[in-house]
Amino acid sequence: MPLRMTAPITHERSGILQRRIRLIVAATISYNLIEAVVAIAAGSVASSAALVGFGLDSTIEVLSAAAVAWQFTRPDPERWEKPTLRVIAVAFFALAAYVTVSSLLTLVARVEVQHSPVGIALTALSVAVMPFLSYAERRAGRELGSATAVADSKQTLICTYSLRPS
Secondary structure, rough: OOOOOOOOHHHHHHHHHHHHHHHHHHHHHHHHHHHHHHHHHHHHHOOOOOHHHHHHHHHHHHHHHHHHHOOOOOOOHHHHHHHHHHHHHHHHHHHHHHHHHHHHHHHHHHHOOOOOOOHHHHHHHHHHHHHHHHHHHHHHHHHHHHHHHHHHHHHHHHHOOOOOOO
């Protein structure tokens, strides 16, 4: 089923949407790189495996967004749809594996959660920022008919749902 349900878009509108997607993924990459550095540093200071894991999770989101950014820097982005979707799929599986393993380890080891003010602030900020980025990318991706932009927006939203650093 096609992503775009409206009449075909003009070449000019397509260019606008492609630029918009590039800006959104650039913002997503920038935010997640900062998030990863802050989370890993704060997690190391607080000896919080959950916070370090949260930072590593952010790097998975960077991988997915970077694949879309790469695709939309190509002269013919539609041609690169399938390889980019494969990279996003790998990122989805990596995220699923991370969430599963970290959850199981926490349950099995009965880890007592240590709260971190930095982790709480980072989570609050991410809960505000990430759904906005996801929505904007999904909206532009649907209008453009880009499966990769829509898939990456879902990756961003899943990262929002998996927020749980201590």
